[in-house]
Amino acid sequence: MQRFGMMIRLKAGSASTYKRYHAAVWPEVLDKILECNIRNYSIYFKDDLLFSYFEYHGCDLKSDWKKMDSHAKTQEWWAVMQPMQEPLPKRKEGEWWAEMEEVFHLD
């Protein structure tokens, strides 16, 4: 299993809309997340920052990302979310949410 911590900024004034959408995520989007072997997925918010934590339980991350990337309903979801988000300037090439470095873990 691989754990991930990701970060992105939320644009000023977007918090209530973002939270409203995430209180009732579209079922097709949730199903695709599970189908792509992601579990224990949380998103936290404070001071215009979003942090996400999730666990990947599959064995082909690249192929699972591709599956999610090409899912029409997920693309539709992202098209609503992305205008509310401001990706970090220091993210890696190709990233939207920026992957953080795990500096500690205790089971």
Place this chain on the structure above:
Amino acid sequence: MQRFGMMIRLKAGSASTYKRYHAAVWPEVLDKILECNIRNYSIYFKDDLLFSYFEYHGCDLKSDWKKMDSHAKTQEWWAVMQPMQEPLPKRKEGEWWAEMEEVFHLD
């Protein structure tokens, strides 16, 4: 079980020391964390921000916090960590790490 997401800033120039300590956390500190019913505890770092995620599996959070607070070796650990950290101005009264709001969760 309760999940927590917490955030704090790391002072400029502190990252390498902070990471070195967290690569080999003192065993007494780890034992106390487990004794206080905390599991699946991760800390992530990016752009001078630390994010921590953990799960509380006990049934008396207040008493477990107090137990950790009063543990000499843990206090000693915090005395090393805190000068490297810059708590968020918008944290709640009494907080060091600021608790974030969970806006989404999928098991």
